Each structure stands twice: as structure tokens, then as C-alpha cells.
Amino acid sequence: MIFASDLDRTLIYSRKSMGTVPENELVPVELYQGDYISYMTQTSIELLQKLAGHAMFIPVTTRTEEQYKRIFFIEEHLQPKYAVTSNGGKILIDGILDQAWSAHIQHSLKESAAPEEVSSAFAQISSPEWVRKIEFSDELFFSVMLYPERAPIPVIEEFRHRLAAMGWHVSFQGRKLYLVPAGINKGDAVLYIRDVVGARYIASAGDSLLDESLLNISDLALSPRHGELYARKPDKAGVRYTRLSGIKAAEELIAEITTYFLSIQQQVPTIS
Known part of the structure; x- marks a missing residue:
């Protein structure tokens, strides 16, 4: 099972995007030029760590590889084997660029x-x-x-x-x-990883139009109510929008995806 998620304004938030939340609930997760610039709530962190024990967590971001690696919390505490950066243009395996995927991307660019x-x-x-x-x-x-x-x-x-x-x-x-x-998209990158690891189920989360390809290939797709996707496509089929907005939306979507995976495991304990 795979949980593939966008990062900014889905799992992690700047102070401008998080909404109103008590300071004592915030945990810094990104350091840039000596300052903490992105945060999660302590509850989101605990929920995500629990979820990572039941499914393969794959960060999927439009950030470049360099920008992604500023999020120290992911590397230090979650240590995902796979990460998708550059909106699907790059796949990292244990932090190393997947050359086969990069070759595929160079070929796909010829279509645009x-x-x-x-x-x-x-x-x-x-x-x-x-x-x-x-x-x-x-x-x-x-x-x-x-x-x-x-x-x-x-x-x-x-x-x-x-x-x-x-x-x-x-x-x-x-x-x-x-x-x-068009050839660079998050959905194709996650499908590639799914085939490599042999997973059967994908749950995903994302807030923008650039996450739509990821949500479209998922068995369960969630999106924060505050995002670009909700603003443009509030009735999008196959996507459930959170009740909450801002940083608290992350807690809601992680909890729901955890429940989803646990229900699958209870039905078929050997499923991957």
C-alpha cells in the first residue's frame, strides 16, 4: 500500500498558509537560511508516523530536489525510500536519482x-x-x-x-x-513506483491542479478545502475535500487515510 502526498499546503505549512493555530501545537519541519519556514502540528506528525507504519509513504512535490531536501523532518524521522520531486520530473531512491525515470522524462518532453x-x-x-x-x-x-x-x-x-x-x-x-x-506529472511518477514495488492500493492527498494527476490514479483521493483544486473544481468526481482548512486539514486527511488502510488490512491481512 502507498500513501503518496503533496507537501506544501497539504502536509506542511508556512505561517502565512496555516491559519490560526496555537503556537504550542506547531513543530518546525523545514530550515532555510537559518530560519524555520514550514511547520506541521504535533498531531499531524504523530498521525503520519503511525500511517508510515502501515503503508509506504512517498513525498510528492513540485519542489526541486534541493528545495525538498530542506525539509529535514522527512529525512530524519520518516526516511522514505522513494520521493518524487520537480512535479514528477525526478524520482529519488534512498536520495539517489533514478536514472531510468529521468531518461523516460527526457523522452516525454519531446511531446510538448x-x-x-x-x-x-x-x-x-x-x-x-x-x-x-x-x-x-x-x-x-x-x-x-x-x-x-x-x-x-x-x-x-x-x-x-x-x-x-x-x-x-x-x-x-x-x-x-x-x-x-504535460509529460511531467505526479501521477505517472507514482504509478512507476507502484509497479516497481508491486503495491496494489494508492491513497493520495494534494491541494493544487498539479496534484490532479496524482489524485486521479488513486483508490482514495483527499484534498484540503483551502486549495487551488477546490477553488476551481469543488465538485471533482473521485476526490473528497476536507471539512477543515489550513494546517488542521492535514490532521483530518492523514487520519482518514490511516483508517482506510487499516480497513484494507483487516479484510485481507496479506495485501500489499
């Missing part, structure tokens, strides 16, 4: 427009008034830092349709806009 074409198209709509910085992350996809209050939503929505015709996806997540080739 070249990054230079996408960069040129975005340059036609971008402006310093709302774009702070643009990066080509891991030479796979674009991460655009925004001034979200100034972002021209209708222009971005029109660009979304334009990019879809070029074989790229757009995800708008507050201060960031992601432009990602």
Missing part, C-alpha cells in the same frame, strides 16, 4: 513545445508590475514568482488555454505560477 517557445509566449503577457522573477527549475518547468494582488487573472486564464495547446499546464498558487510540460 520547447521551453524557449513557452518562455517567449509568457514574455508577451508578463510585466514587472506583477511578475517578480521567473526561473527554469531543474531545466524541466518554469516557476514564476508573483505579486499576487496585481496578477491579471483573466490574462492568466487566457494564457492557460494557449499553453494547453502547446502541451503545457498552468497552476496558479498564490505567490507562484507554474508552467509545466
Whole structure:
């Protein structure tokens, strides 16, 4: 059994995204330039550690490999054998890049427009008034830092349709806009791992449109109510949204997934 989960705004939260929660419930999980910048609740940590005893936990993130490794809690306390970074562009096995998957990704990129074409198209709509910085992350996809209050939503929505015709996806997540080739997605990466380990069941969690491919291939799919996915697709078939929002949503979804796996184990004790 596999529990594959997005990280930011699903399991871990910045102070801006967590909502109101007592300080004594928070545990820092990410260190960057000497400061703690992401947190989980103590309850979420305990629940996740319990869940990892019943299923293979796979972190699945749009973060680059370098950004993922800043989350010290995962490596020190959970030590997952597999991790998916760069929105599915990379798979790490015991912290080492899976070269076979990387070769597959390079082949799949040929099905989408070249990054230079996408960069040129975005340059036609971008402006310093709302774009702070643009990066080509891991030479796979674009991460655009925004001034979200100034972002021209209708222009971005029109660009979304334009990019879809070029074989790229757009995800708008507050201060960031992601432009990602269709061949790089979380769902395909987790299916690859599932086949390698021979698992039969997948439960997943994620909050954004970039998590949709992961949720679509899962037997149980949960999404925090505060996320981009809920905002755009509140009636999405096959996905259950949490009752809670903010950092407390993590407790709810981990608890429900644990109950799901325990029920499977009770039915067929030898299932994997």
C-alpha cells in the first residue's frame, strides 16, 4: 500500500498558509537560511508516523530536489525510500536519482513545445508590475514568482488555454505560477513506483491542479478545502475535500487515510 502526498499546503505549512493555530501545537519541519519556514502540528506528525507504519509513504512535490531536501523532518524521522520531486520530473531512491525515470522524462518532453517557445509566449503577457522573477527549475518547468494582488487573472486564464495547446499546464498558487510540460506529472511518477514495488492500493492527498494527476490514479483521493483544486473544481468526481482548512486539514486527511488502510488490512491481512 502507498500513501503518496503533496507537501506544501497539504502536509506542511508556512505561517502565512496555516491559519490560526496555537503556537504550542506547531513543530518546525523545514530550515532555510537559518530560519524555520514550514511547520506541521504535533498531531499531524504523530498521525503520519503511525500511517508510515502501515503503508509506504512517498513525498510528492513540485519542489526541486534541493528545495525538498530542506525539509529535514522527512529525512530524519520518516526516511522514505522513494520521493518524487520537480512535479514528477525526478524520482529519488534512498536520495539517489533514478536514472531510468529521468531518461523516460527526457523522452516525454519531446511531446510538448520547447521551453524557449513557452518562455517567449509568457514574455508577451508578463510585466514587472506583477511578475517578480521567473526561473527554469531543474531545466524541466518554469516557476514564476508573483505579486499576487496585481496578477491579471483573466490574462492568466487566457494564457492557460494557449499553453494547453502547446502541451503545457498552468497552476496558479498564490505567490507562484507554474508552467509545466504535460509529460511531467505526479501521477505517472507514482504509478512507476507502484509497479516497481508491486503495491496494489494508492491513497493520495494534494491541494493544487498539479496534484490532479496524482489524485486521479488513486483508490482514495483527499484534498484540503483551502486549495487551488477546490477553488476551481469543488465538485471533482473521485476526490473528497476536507471539512477543515489550513494546517488542521492535514490532521483530518492523514487520519482518514490511516483508517482506510487499516480497513484494507483487516479484510485481507496479506495485501500489499
